[in-house]
Amino acid sequence: MKIKLMIALITSGCLLAGCGAAGPGANGTPTFPARDSSWMKEGAFVNVANLRQIGPGMSKDQIYALIGPPHFDEGVFFVRTWNYVFDFRIGHDNEVATCQYQIRFDDHSRVAATYWKEPDCALRANPPEVRPMPQDAAARHGDAVTLSSDGLFRFDGADEADMLPAGREQIVQVAGAIKRDFPGYREIVVTGYTDRLGTDAYNAALSLARARTVRALLIRQDLDGSKIRTAGEGAARPVVTCDRVEPHDVLEKCLQPNRRVEIEIL
Template identity: 45%
Template sequence: MKNQMNSFCARALPLAMAACLAFALGGCASPSHTISPKAQANAARENPPAPKDEDFPALDSAKWSQGTFPSIEALRAMRTGMGKDQVRELLSWPHFSEGLGGVREWNYIFHFRTGKGAEYVTCQYMVRFNKDVLTHGMYWKGPNCAGLLNPPAAAMVPAVVPAPAPVPVPSPAARHMSLGADGLFRFDGSGLNDILPQGRSKVEALAADIKRNFKALKSLQITAHTDRLGSDAYNQGLSMARARTIRELLVQQGIDRGAIGVAGMGEREPVVDCPGLRSTPALIGCLQPNRRFNIEISE
């Protein structure tokens, strides 16, 4: 009898350990809950502060220290309001030991070829999730890495950003202006911390031109537009958040807040129509004119 019990325990212990391991792994890889348009819209409105460089984990603390060479197309497909399953499908698992449950941050090590043999540059990328376990912020460590997704084709080397082209000086008769959204904000960003250096320069130049050419400003209406990629609720929230941020930056430059109105139109008023459903570089480039700010001034 004793030998039978010993034999049973010898067989049961590995099975119990395997069951515990399967449970732990299942907890990591279990599917996320259904994503609702309301939850996506909430994620787009949250606009949390961006992390500082020191908030990124040290490279030598990575579990998968080799990193990966990501798809530029996959990175461009990242959006606020995505679940962990969707992020994992695009970018795979994070490269650091993030924990088993309740994880609100994933960190990656990404490499990009320079075009010079086997040479490459290394960047760190952070994805943060809100209380609904939806993305509400994607961040790069350092400004050079943040610019990799802006060109219409996959950029291999972070280029020095040229000085922004001067905003055309509006004459008193010019009441309508348009400002392209590309190059103003970091990819998928909408807050003051998400404005790129060249975008801030453009808005500051716009404010200077308004003060110089419209002495008796009565009203300034900012209407933000997006392309059709993403859900209606997400695009509506993103456009409104970006319009408010442009207003805040203009106020910082001395424009009267009481004279500025904002509106977000989302994807409802496109100026170009492009075929295709998948978020490819060609489609993103074709839809660029739809990502814009219309500005109407009255005095």
Template identity: 45%
Template sequence: MKKTQFHRFPAAAFGAAAILVLQGCSSYVSKGITDDGKATEVVFPSVENDAWLKEGTFPNLNNLRAVAPGVTKDQLYDLLGRPHFREGVASPREWDYIFHFRKAGGGVTTCQYKVIFDKDFKAQTFHWLPAGCGDVLASRAVPVAERPAGAAPAAPRKVTLGADGLFRFDGSSLADLLPEGRRKLDALAGEIKSSIKSVDAVRVTGHTDRLGSSTYNNALSLARANTVRNYLAQSGVPAQNVQVQGKGESEPKVQCAQTRRAELIDCLAPNRRVEIEVFGGS
């Protein structure tokens, strides 16, 4: 009987080969990803060459609207499923998806969606290809990519509420809402409910000042936005219509240079805010 010959490979060589196989398409990694989850150049993979799930999925729009800065990989997995490309095993900082959306008049729009994570692997920035695909989140009826040529979307109605008037200092929960803040949210909820049949979506965005770390401010802004959404839902606004995001200190209204802390805090007040945008409606 002929003996079967077994060839031994160095363990290091086998390990390197395994990593290359598992990482798959590391060549399409975006350039210059920073600790806070941004990229100097966003690179999208090739569906034909790089996707393991080339057919993509039809995402749940309400789940997609719930994706916001600060979500973890586990939370993103629960909302959207595993990424559709071979992202690698060495702690990848981006996930890619292929999504399909049904057009109002028939047919399907196909888009790519990329999520980039910060150094703590929390999602921070989100990108679409083509760029207009993201407008599907703002309108359930006719996304921009599906509107007739030349048709412009209606501008959302925006309400800005100062965080200092909404929450106790450094607070973000329902228990931290101030009486005046509750009255303002009650009035806003009443307005939204009165025209709810024509409201496509409500977007709640939290903002902070620059005091404190960016990680803390991102978490605080998102927590406050979630609290406002929960309050609106308790007041009768359908929760599935409301999307939230926290932008931390990234979009200030004012710049201040005071050296005394109390004066600086007062000056930065306009930056501490919650913005509510209502898409559609009368």
């Protein structure tokens, strides 16, 4: 009887105070428990709408009601961190991304901060908002090709020397398609865009320089330079907004669709 009672007390102590729970590191950065130490052998498919409601100041009871108990043997009551393992469906063929999520509580057991172990997972839980193109803009556009600046140029690059090999190949393919499918084109407009990070002046100059580099490569592919004009719009007409995305590296990745070069055939 005493042995059984002792085992019960030890188990209860783990539930209340936590057993080997991972928490903040020495510099305050989050540390995550090993994935295979979770009692969840597979990640849980969380209700994303519930997950998005979690924010600072919420109680443990509110968290429990939204996404359930933590997925590691770290306790529930007298602990500062709850850790979870979530699965998200991505792409096709039932492909799944597994993500570790951590909630940090303050001295009053209220949510102080939340963290994702994998930066990409923050975007799976809060996908960027896609803004449809205004109807007046769509009406004046002909056929258009949108190329990611991240796939065309090295970081912060705009000159031809900064172009990636895959970026050059994209331009060659676009030029070939224009000559094949639009032999009677009236005009080609190459417009560069950036994300909202950086100053307006810097973004305007960077976007225009990239557009001019793309124009030069199109001309090299035997397209008529007199019919190709360029523009640099900086952070105008964003495709995504990413209003509440942090930290910086996650925000930078979220804003990637805005860093682009559009080639319009009129």
